[in-house]
Amino acid sequence: MFLFFVAICLGAGFLYVYNEVRFNAYNIIDYKPKLTTQIYDSNNELIANVFEENRLYVPFDEIPVRVVEALVAIEDTAYFEHSGVNYEAIIRAIIKDIKAGKLVEGASTLTQQLVKNLALSSEKKIERKIKEIVLSIKLETELSKEEIIERYLNHVYFGHGYYGIKTASQGYFRKNLNELSLKEIAMLVGLPKAPSSYDPTKHLDLSLGRANRVLERMYMIGWINEDEYRKGILEEPVVFDDTLSKNKAPYVVDEIIKELSKQFDDIKTGGYVVYSTIDLQVQNIANEALIYGYNEILKRDKNANTAVLNGAMVVTHPQTGDVLALVGGVDYSKSSYNRATQSRRQPGSSFKPFIYQIALNSGYSVVSQVADISKSFDMGNGKEWTPKNYSGGFQGFITLKSALTQSRNLATVNLLNDLGLNYVRDELEKMGFESVPPNLSIALGSFGISLLDFATHYSMFANDGETVSVSLIRSVQNRNNNLIRYESVRRQVNKPEQSYLMVSLMQNVVENGTGRAAKVHGVQIAGKTGTTNNNIDAWFCGFTPEIQAIIWYGNDDNSPMKKVEGGGRTAAPVFKKFIQDYIKQHPNMRKDFIRPDGVYKAKFDGKDEYYTQDSPLPRQNIDQNLLQELDDGGLIF
Structure with a gap:
């Protein structure tokens, strides 16, 4: 009768505790951990890990048997025999606890450890221990042993910011699980007991000692032979102390995350795989070119304010819209502000090709005469505007070709005035420009635009009159392996033959005009320089038959640079250096523009x-x- 009463009490107690904690079990049964999002370049090279908890998930069937054996050997040898709780181990632990007068040994199975990590606190109290046991028994009725192991190895902390064994394997050893040696496996499975103490990047001796105990245990129970044991004991693996994000292009990563956050609210925890358009090799070349130009400015101006002086560069394939490189500043560690996407700067004379394109489309020829003469224009409210040429003076009537080659301001403003401001604004809107101000000064690029947006507009010239919206993302794969593809928006805004006329004019800019510093032997280059009033902005927008680059330098506070700084002196040489370095990596790039039919x-x-x-x-x-x-x-x- 007494035993029956005890059984009733225990059963009632079990049910009471179970009702309290049963919902916690579903956190483990329906396991949805925070996962790392990984961003790759166009060659499948990792650009960065983005996460709240740095965890890469691995299903059980991709976990090597040796990993499971090593884990079970050191943590829970009877794992495949018990039903979630090892009662013999609990009795032994209780005896030790009684002798010590406090909880000193937990006797937790792997199932209990998983419960403690995922559903309960780690405080050493009898009440929590009872809940842990009840939940462990519940889990063993709902999940297979393999599913529990899978959750355990993916969830627990392995030190150094690594959650899950796949993350730790790639982080510490730069290896996939199936590439690990027996000693490396032993080091990993030994970590969860005390992740900070056994972190091999900080305490290699302790980590190796713990791994040797794992190997000894495996040898004692006959799961490895003597030869394997001795070789494992002697091995000292190479351990890497990598950053967690491994971020190789921070400006790119920031922009991609900003874009994807509009669509996915769990982008940092959802375990997405992002395939970008970026080519890390090109990214590095662009970054080096931008820094080169920055240093050249500092050589010319010893008093330049390095706290505000900066630059940016966007490299694209104008035919596809793929962004191959995006550099938002000369040093991300000093400023994460992305000048390629967040800053809207006046493009200056680099905008002129769009005005001249409209003129060509309106019946002008490349040799039509325009007036390079001084004239005052009524701007309303009793104000007059008298534009000037950058180099001063005026030349009278000159051809469109000469006006663009020399970047003559007066000729361009007079051309716009002859075409009609409203007509030009309408044509610019058809090309995709938005919110163009109703002002003749737009002839000189007197409105703000980002480098990334400008790259889309410039694609019209290199791509036979078709603008292709630039894109940093090709596709995104979610944790269920569903793939979402991203396509650029294409708009035919000009005839191919008309765009080619402008290409020929911009080639002359590089061959004989303000863009001569961008010239590279053996490659046809078209481009346009841009310098705004008081040398506040310096641009070069250029392209070869295969690749396009938009380059800008200036001060973040819009203060003037030194008078010698301008598109031709400051930005054009950067394009030249970039193309020269690009050709070294891509010697078979297309080097000649193709003249379309109708030219x-x-x-x-x-x-x-x-x-x-x-x-x-x-x-x-x-x-x-x-x-x-x-x-x-x-x-x-």
Whole structure:
């Protein structure tokens, strides 16, 4: 009767405790841990880990048998025999606790350890221990032994900021689990007992000692032979002390996380795999080029304020919209502000090609005359604006080609005025520009734009009149292996032949004009310099047949740089260095622009000039031998 009463009491107590803690069991049964999001470049090289808890998940069938054997040997030899609780071990522990007068030994099985880590606190109280036992028994009825092991090895802390054994394996040894030696396995499974004490990056001797005890235990119970044991004891693995994020491109990572956070609210905990468009090799080349240009500024200006002087660079494939490199500043450790995406700077004369493109599309030819003369314009409210050329003076009537090559401000403003401000603004909006101010000063790039947005607009020239929105992300894979693909937005905003005319003009800028410092032997380069008033901003926007780069330098507080700094002196040489280094890595890159159908060539004033049906050459001064041929094609007026 007494035993029956005791059984009733124990059963009632079990039910009471179970009702208190049963919901905690579902945290383990429906296990959804915080996982690390990993960002890769276009060559599948890891760019960075992003996380709240640095954990890479590994399913049980990818965990080597040796790992399971080593863990069970040192932590719970009877794991596959008990039902969650080892009663014999508990009795032994109780005897030791009674002798000590306090809780000194827990006798926890792996199941109990998992419960303690995931569902309960680690305080040493009888009440908590009872809850732990009840939950462990519950888990063993709901989960298989393999599922419990899987959860344990993925959840527990392995020191050094590593959660889960896969993370620890890659972190400490830069190896996947199936590449580990027996000694490395022993080091890992020995860590959860005291992760900080046994962290091999801090206490290698203690870590090796703990691993040797694991090997000794495996040898004693016959799970490894003597040869394996002796070799393992003598081995001293190479341990790496890597940063947790392994962030190789912080400006890129910040931007990707910002973009994905709009779509995924768990981007730092959801275990996503992000495949980016970035090429780390190109990223490094761009970063080095940007720093080179920065140092050159400092050589020219010993008094430059390094607290505000900075730069940025965006490299893209204009045909695909892929961002190959994004450098938001010269030193992320000093400033994480991303000048390539967050800053909106005036593009200055680097915007002029869009005005000249509109002129060409409106019937102007590359040799049409524009007025490079001084003129005052009524800006309203009784104010007048009298623009000036950067180099001073004026040349009278000059060709479009010469005006752009020399970057003549007066010619460009007069051209815009002749075309009509409202008409030009409408055409710019068709090209994709937004919120263009109703002001003639837009001819000189007097509005703000980010480098990343400018890269999209510039793709029109290199990509046969089609703008391709730039993108940092190709696809994202979630923890269920579902893949989401990202596509660039394509818009045909110009005819291929008209864009090619502008390419030819910008080639002349590099060959004979303000962009000469960007010239690279053996590669056709088109581009445009940009310098804003008082040398506040210095730009070079350039492209080859294969790759495009937008480069900017300036002071973060919009204060002027030294008078000698400008697009041609400051930014163009950076493009040259970048392309030279890029060619070393990509010697087979395409080097010549392809002239599309509908672009013709004829002599004008003794020189070869391109023309199209929409931009015919003027009749006067054309080589008389070609007049009949042009008339037959309807290409002159």
